Amino acid sequence: MKDKIKYGMVGGGPGAFIGEVHRKAAALDGHLELVAGSFSSSAEKSKQMGEELGLDPRRVYSSFEEMAKKEAALPEDERIDMVSVVTPNHLHFPICKAFIEQGIHVVCDKPMTNTIEEAEELCRLVEKHEVLFALTHNYTGYPMVKEARHLVQSGKLGSLRKVVVEYPQGWLAEPVEEQGNKQAEWRTDPQKAGVSAAIADIGTHAENLVEYITGLQIEKLFADTTSFVEGRALEDDANMLVHYEGGVRGILYASQVSVGEENPLNIRVYGTEASLEWNQESPNYLRVKYPDKPEEIHKRGNLYLSDAAGFNTRIPPGHPEGFLEAFANIYKNVALTLQAKKNCKEPDKLATDFPTVQDGLTGVKFIHKAIESGKENHWVEMD
Amino acid sequence: MKDKIKYGMVGGGPGAFIGEVHRKAAALDGHLELVAGSFSSSAEKSKQMGEELGLDPRRVYSSFEEMAKKEAALPEDERIDMVSVVTPNHLHFPICKAFIEQGIHVVCDKPMTNTIEEAEELCRLVEKHEVLFALTHNYTGYPMVKEARHLVQSGKLGSLRKVVVEYPQGWLAEPVEEQGNKQAEWRTDPQKAGVSAAIADIGTHAENLVEYITGLQIEKLFADTTSFVEGRALEDDANMLVHYEGGVRGILYASQVSVGEENPLNIRVYGTEASLEWNQESPNYLRVKYPDKPEEIHKRGNLYLSDAAGFNTRIPPGHPEGFLEAFANIYKNVALTLQAKKNCKEPDKLATDFPTVQDGLTGVKFIHKAIESGKENHWVEMD
Amino acid sequence: MKDKIKYGMVGGGPGAFIGEVHRKAAALDGHLELVAGSFSSSAEKSKQMGEELGLDPRRVYSSFEEMAKKEAALPEDERIDMVSVVTPNHLHFPICKAFIEQGIHVVCDKPMTNTIEEAEELCRLVEKHEVLFALTHNYTGYPMVKEARHLVQSGKLGSLRKVVVEYPQGWLAEPVEEQGNKQAEWRTDPQKAGVSAAIADIGTHAENLVEYITGLQIEKLFADTTSFVEGRALEDDANMLVHYEGGVRGILYASQVSVGEENPLNIRVYGTEASLEWNQESPNYLRVKYPDKPEEIHKRGNLYLSDAAGFNTRIPPGHPEGFLEAFANIYKNVALTLQAKKNCKEPDKLATDFPTVQDGLTGVKFIHKAIESGKENHWVEMD
């Protein structure tokens, strides 16, 4: 705690959902302390949020530019080590850039940027300024997702053949963006969300989950994208055929008009020897199936699991951990890595396991290629 | 029972799996009586099977041609009313043709034939000879599938938008056709199975299930087909994007290399008002989800279900019915319809609900179009 | 089939539920043929049922006494080998007695008799007349129940410590016996049901399931019995603490006022090394849990299961078998045993696995001891 990482936040003003999630996730383990923020494009709202959070008013800023500059000018033991970027998509790039250029580490929401060029630029900046950059593909923070990755890496599944990943939601089945739903407004607005809605918002999580667990890169994809809700400019449903490297085949789909679905992000990976299945709504369990013996349910918190699963676990088996704990694993691992860095120590290898700026670039490319395939109606190569 | 329907069987010799299923399904409700058969292309094996089944040896034939002719020549109250065709795919056509031309009703395994032309010919023959023809798309025999159809028809789901249907199996993940597995041998042999393995064997069930529940016809499809097992001539995995009439989008996949999967044929149908989900491995339950109220689990045998579900139910709620009962519903309904016919009565409308020769034609077309799309790598229109 | 077992039925007239279940179960595998019956205490109804079933009118009797006598007088290759007794409880004893004394084998519903004395008398008669007597504790017919028994016998669970078995139903939560429900009428009427309703109807199934799987006898029990529905003479809810031999402790409960429950008969057996759980509403799966490795789901139809499970399985994994198939296993095994007997062969040992007259006696004692404990409010020893 003497080493508590100081962080600031851009976005996450009054009523924002994801900003509050970040703050709770950062608070959970006691490794981080929120000390500064530019919480809204409205200076007044930013101030109000700072008060609610009990921050020193001098460190509540009315713009991210001001915040980046002024924080960087503070004494080293006072200024923020890191910034959390939790705004709508189109602002990620300028904000990240501003802080990276001040040598401030970044935790940023996905998708990383709205264009491939911006994503590539961030990769360059991260390298140049030697900052740590973490992207909140939070589903990879679940212990049993880490266990899934471990099982694949350890060869338990044999050679991989097929991956089926799906992320159906129902909350955009009606034109709620026209009915005052703030979350829906910017996510369906090309000015803010970029070229894509469903793929950018949740399809990238599915894509990242596959890559995290299997290590496989997409070679090409064929997307069938639809806007079901009248008047919506961006797709709210996307079904894809995917070819991964090594001849692995897949289906990936993201939908926000699947009425009645909440967040059952589900992945099935089939190898020559075994297969696995994990579902976000029941995240403490990992199913492993074999051709010739009983199905197994691997359960979070047990000693038979891998170090990676154990490292990201807080409480014993049978007492469920959820979304916030998985999200917090990104913050915890970032904090542990930064603490090591500050103390000139090698961080625990397990702590360095969080999504990076490269994952961000992959995700942005994926979005653009999928949208291109949907429009052009043909297979699109990833690179 | 005085009206017991007399039937014969072609195929289903010693060791055959599906023939035994047909016999049990036909026996369950006491409406049918097996009295004749040509159980194998080997006259000896046919004879052996006839003995095991306690049939009159004079009615155990060494060829289906002989059987069709001789049975037709028997007095009307003695000869078979109906024949069950349970051979490998390539024999369905000539056998069905032979019996239809004798005015004998037919229950036939799917896929109906190996070519579209044969399927169309059977449609014509059925019409011409005014016989009843039932195809064993047995999954539509489950009461809760009938309930799903009822919910769609009654408008409970609103306008349909999306259908996700999947049928993963794992039993062909290894080249078991080279290791003496009879079921695998003919299903992977183009001489017997026709142009397709996985799509013909299980993909058609998925396609038929969608059409049965939703009433939707496929407009076009895009298929990604693969033979994962080295040396296998036909596809063992097929992933498809599907456009149904009315702008409905879908995913349909069939796989026989999905290690560890048994028979979790699963369908999800999304409308504007509600969605439903049914899984063959837990067939007595139908899940219905809404945007704004609790998910419901509709359970077989309850009074709140539709007449169609009730008509196809034998035992009360909570005592599970399974695969054989669903299969038997086809036989029971065919038998009730034939009994009515014999007594010059109008059959109960609920009894006439079984897959027809037209469903068979649709299935055969689906197989051919999907294989074509997979080969040509473009969208293929259904008609 | 040449060896088809001929059987008659007492009870199971028009509208009776369980008689129809017996007939379907007996028909499923083609080993038995219904040839005679006394289906109702009303001669007219009996006749009507016989017609519906297509029986020879000369073999449809107006009383069981007449039936036992006349059938026994028929030539050996014509008369019934076996009788199914599917009447209300109070008639089981005289009927069974009448047929046993004619040397006719018996399949009888549970509970076997209404008094311990009658049950003991049946044991003596069965021994004296050397007939085969099977009791339809049908839940032990499920393949995965047989697997559970196998796992216990093979030592997989270590030494047993605890058994929790429960059978909650909701169908008697209202006084439906006063509203024309025939099933409810006799089950809640002390004149027909005997001293007990819930324990006799379903508690005995729970007791038998424990003994079948674990081999354990009850040493003593403490029961808390209640009649929740006003005016009901017999208990509709019973909760028991049970001491089994060898220091094993247990809970057993049966309830027919548990609103919303259908038939989730559930058993959990805990040993020193592992535990198992099985639920009748999901009967194709058996869960096995360990202290130090993943939970396993053993699934019906797989080669890794025991011979006993395999012997009682008809179709491959993933295609569910249900209540009727389990019920049919009793008939199938009885038929195979009788066929062997008739051919002077030793029956397959696996075929001789069905509940016996001794199980019937145990069940009747259990009912009486539980009711006694509930009334006296103290522990009651079983013998």
Next chain:
Amino acid sequence: MKDKIKYGMVGGGPGAFIGEVHRKAAALDGHLELVAGSFSSSAEKSKQMGEELGLDPRRVYSSFEEMAKKEAALPEDERIDMVSVVTPNHLHFPICKAFIEQGIHVVCDKPMTNTIEEAEELCRLVEKHEVLFALTHNYTGYPMVKEARHLVQSGKLGSLRKVVVEYPQGWLAEPVEEQGNKQAEWRTDPQKAGVSAAIADIGTHAENLVEYITGLQIEKLFADTTSFVEGRALEDDANMLVHYEGGVRGILYASQVSVGEENPLNIRVYGTEASLEWNQESPNYLRVKYPDKPEEIHKRGNLYLSDAAGFNTRIPPGHPEGFLEAFANIYKNVALTLQAKKNCKEPDKLATDFPTVQDGLTGVKFIHKAIESGKENHWVEMD
């Protein structure tokens, strides 16, 4: 945050499990700040823990007596508002007493004390010193448990008839207390745990859960208690028949030798109109069953739920919340209530929903009565 509640901790030294849980739960929502502690009976370990947590060394104490006295002597805006008591059971009483007498609010682990007299004394002290006292019966912090309570209170279930609650665990199936397991050591040691192990540790959770959801008091109980592990002084398994007020019947069991079980605390409540079921391992779902319509799954985070469920929810539907979030609800509600108190405002009524010193007294009585019944082998009245 300006109103952040300052708290100290007694217990929760290096390696302690539950202390860490309390700290994370308190941190999650940002309403509390840990500023002082006496973390271990070893002054050195306490100091070490204080350092790890980054506390001011002057506020890390070597005894709780010192801590209570010195904290009380600090200026009001500096000293702790509240103390968390997370030691083994036998220390709860003296610690709570010391802080209450200084007017410091208390959050205390359950069971509250080892004797009924101590529990009664705490009730008097809390009243006299007008402090707030919260007991961490954390399972009542789950939103869907609050929803269950709401459904009962709103009459949805009709008149209650039966409650089945069970808490099986497997972690004490071996004598791990002799193998260095600290958690097991004190829980099985009569000097520290008091008269009971399993009932005190988890049975009280089950008892409290019933009372929280149904509002029912136990009238009398009959317990069957066993120590399965050789040499263990206290019971590791307890099965009880329970009579609640108003003629409601129940089963309650707690076991720590149920091999393979983690924490499936499960409750079923049956009324005349409907029933409900909740399981701690799948805490975001509440099942509601009816006699005549489909089963419903009520899901956390939805607008159709009660205010009480909503008030205790952080993230939207489908993103699971777990054990820590439920635990944190006690801390959050205590903090909100204290903040209101400090500001001389009426707290939000929903915030005052946490277990109290009276619940603690009920729990201690329950433990003693259950142990008495198990020893005396007869029904024991609660009061």
